[in-house]
Amino acid sequence: MDSSALRTKILGLAIAAGDGSVTADELAGANYSLRDVGYSSLSYMRLIDSIENEVGVYLDPEADIEHYETIDSVTALVVASGIGADA
Amino acid sequence: MRAVLPDAFTDAFARHGDRLAVTDAGGSLGYAELADRARAAANRLARYNVRDEPLRVGLYATNSADYVVGYLATLFAGAVPFLTDSAFGSFELVRIAEDCGLDLLLHAPSADVRAVVDEALTDDGEFGALAVSRVRRFDASRPQLLDDTEACRFTSGSTGRPNCIEFSGAAVFAAAANWAKGTGLSADDRIACFAALSNGLAFNTSLLAAFLPGASLHLSHGLPTASRVVRLLESTAATRLVAFPALYESIVRRAPKEGFAAVRTAISSGAPLRETVREEFTALTGVPIHNYYGIAETGPLTYAANGAGSGLGAPLPGVRLLAEEQGIRVKSESMGSRYLNAPGVFEERVDDAGYYHTGDQGRLLDGTLHLTGRTSRLVNVGGRKIDPIEIADVLRAASGVLDAAAFEAENQHGEPTLAAVVAVEPGVTAQSLRTHCAATLPSFKVPGILRLVDHIPANSIGKPSIERLRRLLSEPQSN
Numbered sequence: 001m002d003s004s005a006l007r008t009k010i011l012g013l014a015i016a017a018g019d020g021s022v023t024a025d026e027l028a029g030a031n032y033s034l035r036d037v038g039y040s041s042l043s044y045m046r047l048i049d050s051i052e053n054e055v056g057v058y059l060d061p062e063a064d065i066e067h068y069e070t071i072d073s074v075t076a077l078v079v080a081s082g083i084g085a086d087a
Numbered sequence: 088m089r090a091v092l093p094d095a096f097t098d099a100f101a102r103h104g105d106r107l108a109v110t111d112a113g114g115s116l117g118y119a120e121l122a123d124r125a126r127a128a129a130n131r132l133a134r135y136n137v138r139d140e141p142l143r144v145g146l147y148a149t150n151s152a153d154y155v156v157g158y159l160a161t162l163f164a165g166a167v168p169f170l171t172d173s174a175f176g177s178f179e180l181v182r183i184a185e186d187c188g189l190d191l192l193l194h195a196p197s198a199d200v201r202a203v204v205d206e207a208l209t210d211d212g213e214f215g216a217l218a219v220s221r222v223r224r225f226d227a228s229r230p231q232l233l234d235d236t237e238a239c240r241f242t243s244g245s246t247g248r249p250n251c252i253e254f255s256g257a258a259v260f261a262a263a264a265n266w267a268k269g270t271g272l273s274a275d276d277r278i279a280c281f282a283a284l285s286n287g288l289a290f291n292t293s294l295l296a297a298f299l300p301g302a303s304l305h306l307s308h309g310l311p312t313a314s315r316v317v318r319l320l321e322s323t324a325a326t327r328l329v330a331f332p333a334l335y336e337s338i339v340r341r342a343p344k345e346g347f348a349a350v351r352t353a354i355s356s357g358a359p360l361r362e363t364v365r366e367e368f369t370a371l372t373g374v375p376i377h378n379y380y381g382i383a384e385t386g387p388l389t390y391a392a393n394g395a396g397s398g399l400g401a402p403l404p405g406v407r408l409l410a411e412e413q414g415i416r417v418k419s420e421s422m423g424s425r426y427l428n429a430p431g432v433f434e435e436r437v438d439d440a441g442y443y444h445t446g447d448q449g450r451l452l453d454g455t456l457h458l459t460g461r462t463s464r465l466v467n468v469g470g471r472k473i474d475p476i477e478i479a480d481v482l483r484a485a486s487g488v489l490d491a492a493a494f495e496a497e498n499q500h501g502e503p504t505l506a507a508v509v510a511v512e513p514g515v516t517a518q519s520l521r522t523h524c525a526a527t528l529p530s531f532k533v534p535g536i537l538r539l540v541d542h543i544p545a546n547s548i549g550k551p552s553i554e555r556l557r558r559l560l561s562e563p564q565s566n
Contacts, residue, residue, distance in 0.1 A: 019535030020499035020560075021517070030518050038521045038533050041310060042333055042469050046500070048312050049340040062309035 007075040010051065014039075014071060017046035032071040044068060057081045091256025092162045092237050095263075095295060097122070103301035106274065110323065111151045111306045113216070118298070121156065128160030128213040135191060135208060135219070141232070142166035143187065145222070147180060147194040149173050149308035150284055153215030157193040158284070158294070160213070167232060169239045169251065170285035174471075174529045177201060179249070183241070184222045186428035187251050188229020193217050233424050240290060242383035243465055243472035250432065252384055252423040261405055262386035262421030263295035269390050269403040270352070270377075272327075274301035277349075279325035281311040281334055288356045288470070291387050291421070292379075293329050302327075313337040317346030324349040328374075331470040332360040335376060336502075339367045347372040352394075356381060357470025359458075361501075369394075380456055382445050384433065386421025389456045398455035409442065410451045415458075416442035466495040466505050471531050473505055478524070478532060482507055485523040487515035490543045492551040496536055496560055506536035508556045510543050536560060 001009070014034065015022055022037045030036035034044075048059045057078055061068060067077040100122040108118040116124065136142045144161045146168055148154050161168040169189055171180065177199040183189070184201075192200045193214060202220035210219060223229075232239075237256035241249040266272070270292075278297050282289035284306075297304040305323040307315065311334040320328070328334075332355055353368070353376045365376050375394025381387040388408060391400030402408045405420035418441050425433040436444045446463035449456055465472040475493035482491035489510040496506035509520060517537045524533045544555040 016499075018499075019504045021536040021538065026517065029516075036518055036521065038517075038535060038537070040468075040504075040531065040533075040535050042502070042504075043535070045310050045312055045333060045337050046340070048310070048314075049337055052312075052314060052341060058314050059312070060315060061312065062315070065309075 003075060003079050006055070006078060007071060009054065010075050010078065011071050013050045013054065014047055014074075017050055018043050027071065033069060034071070034074075035069060047074075051078060088234050090162070090165065090237055091260050092295070093165075095256075095260050096125075096159055096162065096298065099295075099298040099301070103274070103298070106301050107303040108298065109152045109155050109304045109306065111153075114152065116152050116156075118301075121152075121159070124156045124213070124215075125159035125163055128156055129163035131210050131213045132160055132164040132166060132191075132219075135221070136164075136166070142191060143169060143189045143229075143232075145169045145171045145180075145184065145187075145189045145192040145194075146285065147171045147173055147175075147192050147198060147200065148217055149195070150280065150289075150306040151216065151308065152306065153217045154193075154284060154306075155294070155304070157214055157217055161193075162237065167236060167239060169241075170290060171241060172249075172285050172529070173198075173283065174531055175249075176527075176529050178527045179529060182248055183251070186230075186248060187239070188223060188227070190221065190223050192220050192222050194220065230427055230430075232427065236424065236427075239427060240285065240287065240383065243474055248428065250429050251427040252433070253425055253427050254421075254423050258386065258421045258423065259295065261419075262291045263299055265404040265406070265420065266292055266296045266387050266390075267299050269387075270354075270392070272296060272300050272302055276300070276302035276327050277305060277323055277325045278302055278327045278329060279305045279307070279316075279319055279323060281307050281316065281328070281330040282357070282470075283308070286357070286470070287381055287383050287386065288331065288354075289329060291381065292354060311337065313341035313343055317343045320346045320350060326351050328353040330355065331357045332364065333469050335360060335364050335368050339364050339371065342371055347374050350374045352377060354379060358467045358503075380458070382417070382443070384423045384436075385417050385419045385443050385445070386423075388417055388419060391455070398452070398457050399449075400456065401454045402456075407442075408451070408456065410449045410456065413444070415445045415447045415449050415456075417445060418442050466493075466503065468503060468505055468531060468535070473532050475505070478505065478507060478528070478534060481524055481527060482509050482520060485515075485520055487512040488520070492543050492553075492556055493534060494553050494556060496557055498535060504535040505532070506538070506556075506560060507534040508538045508540055508543060508551075508559060510541060511539050515539065 104119040108121045196218040235255040236253040280293040377394045378391045380389040380399040389400040448460040449458040478493035491509045493507040498504040546552040
């Protein structure tokens with residue numbers, strides 16, 4: 001999976017992990033900032049669980065807290081882990 | 088009046104001196120080391136007091152061994168700790184400090200605590216990674232504490248401000264001692280605690296309760312995702328897990344194959360745990376989840392000793408519980424005294440016989456409590472209680488908002504969440520409303536579901552119709 005496909009996958013997982021009112025359009029309008037669309041701590045937990053399940057990577061939200069701001073920074077974090085992107 | 092808690096902790100430290108007391112990601116402290124650090128920090132705190140009354144110290148930080156040192160130091164210094172949710176933002180924190188007359192805050196150095204800027208408090212590292220700031224001048228007036236108050240915690244108020252519950256030392260001790268006795272805590276237990284120590288779940292089950300029998304307390308903070316939980320359980324060989332339902336949901340989603348070999352007891356509280364999650368967790372790990380029922384104002388009330396079924400268990404020692412038509416009423420040895428910052432409100436909920444009206448509905452079946460509903464309007468999201476009136480008021484204050492209603496709704500995962508329907512003028516967006524809310528509310532109070540409309544549907548007497556609002560959420564958003 002290249003990083004573009006990975007980003008698309010993470011975007012879909014992020015929408016699925018939200019409370020239900022976050023859409024792709026709203027995320028795009030917020031520059032893909034999860035915090036700006038009201039992502040809750042429970043939503044973050046669901047997102048991290050689903051990324052770990054789908055991509056096979058361990059994410060520590062305390063060690064890398066600044067990487068959970070946007071879809072792009074989450075994608076970069078997963079790529080940097082060396083797992084999940086074939087580059 | 089002689090304080091209860093300093094003696095209780097001192098006695099526990101003397102009995103268990105060579106045992107492990109507390110660990111976090113940064114290290115560990117034995118009972119004797121913890122006592123030494125707490126006394127050194129207490130000496131430092133005492134030097135900050137220039138008045139002839141106890142200091143009021145807000146603990147505003149996430150879980151850590153330093154937090155425990157700070158809590159104990161406050162007690163040993165003859166001061167009163169105010170355990171404050173670290174999820175509160177600076178807006179809420181300032182209101183709490185003003186309402187309750189806090190003198191000092193113990194906090195992470197990066198936290199925005201609005202310190203009194205013309206005074207620098209120095210220390211020699213007694214508080215570890217935490218900083219101390221003065222947040223009040225000594226000439227300001229403040230409400231008096233009761234003579235026997237030794238600790239204060241907060242609960243969601245109905246006035247838009249957290250209510251500060253005063254607890255006597257005897258009540259805090261009783262909560263811990265009765266919990267330890269009623270749940271069989273022993274010196275062999277290693278407690279992995281994923282709930283914030285400022286919350287009743289952790290405060291009552293894992294702080295003094297752990298130290299009385301000589302157990303060890305293993306702390307974590309931040310999001311308790313399944314992978315992080317498993318790592319802590321494996322590294323500590325924890326026997327007891329204390330957490331909100333969200334952690335158990337995460338475990339079930341991730342379905343880890345290992346990590347629970349030493350765990351004998353898992354405890355869930357704060358919000359209802361779905362029966363399917365309970366069953367799947369136990370099938371996956373072999374560990375039963377024990378419910379408990381507690382109220383911030385009363386402490387722990389029941390414990391499901393057998394860990395099976397949806398019941399909340401039998402009353403703990405020191406608890407008398409009545410489940411009748413007018414709702415659940417309780418009298419406990421661990422009950423708070425009153426709200427420091429809301430005179431008369433607590434007292435209104437206590438009847439002439441001394442029973443506290445919980446606002447919950449339920450029944451006792453074969454001695455086990457089953458909840459059937461609640462009369463309280465608070466919304467419980469993941470263990471945090473939110474007053475929807477407060478949220479609607481904040482939304483109505485936003486530019487371009489005509490009206491707003493906040494209420495509990497089910498999200499797409501079948502979990503309760505805070506929803507808001509907002510009548511707005513053209514140009515107002517969901518994002519602008521979230522930004523508005525986040526400026527004054529902690530993140531957990533920002534509605535997870537926001538729906539913009541041109542008017543709020545009302546019932547025949549002009550009040551918002553919650554049923555119609557809930558139905559509206561299931562319809563596509565119109566532009």
